[in-house]
Ligand SMILES: C[C@@H](O)C(=O)SC[C@H](NC(=O)CC[C@H](N)C(=O)O)C(=O)NCC(=O)O
């Protein structure tokens with residue numbers, strides 16, 4: 225068995241692509257429009273996974289946009305999407321400069337959390353060992369749960 229993707233439903237394509245691609249740096253690998261089903265599917269891969277994802281050999285996020293507006297409630301059982309980054313501080317700084325709230329700052333030099341425009345939680349983990357504590361991260365308020 226092979227893990228293929230995680231699907232999340234989105235409210236707005238432009239808003240979501242600005243966040244996932246423009247800010248988080250994911251790459252659009254495939255898009256499926258269904259006139260019959262009245263929905264659009266957009267498959268996104270992390271930049272390091274892009275080539276393998278094109279051959280369905282790397283996990284992706286599948287954004288589902290229903291053309292007819294729906295309210296997406298609940299979903300507390302869904303946790304988060306997780307990505308490994310080369311430099312947690314540089315990544316969070318770039319996201320913060322682009323207007324993304326760092327809900328859980330990388331005070332430990334290792335883990336940070338942000339949220340998508342639809343409130344999907346995204347975990348960012350430092351590749352390898354934790355970075356040394358550094359400002360402003362060490363003293364930033366943590367609006368996340370831990
Ligand atoms: C392409 C493959 O990866 C899919 O996931 S298609 C699955 C299919 N998706 C839809 O019908 C999208 C529109 C639908 N209104 C929805 O919001 O899901 C499907 O069976 N979806 C049901 C589900 O629970 O995922």
Ligand code: NI
Pocket residue numbers: 229231286
């Ligand atoms: Ni799917």
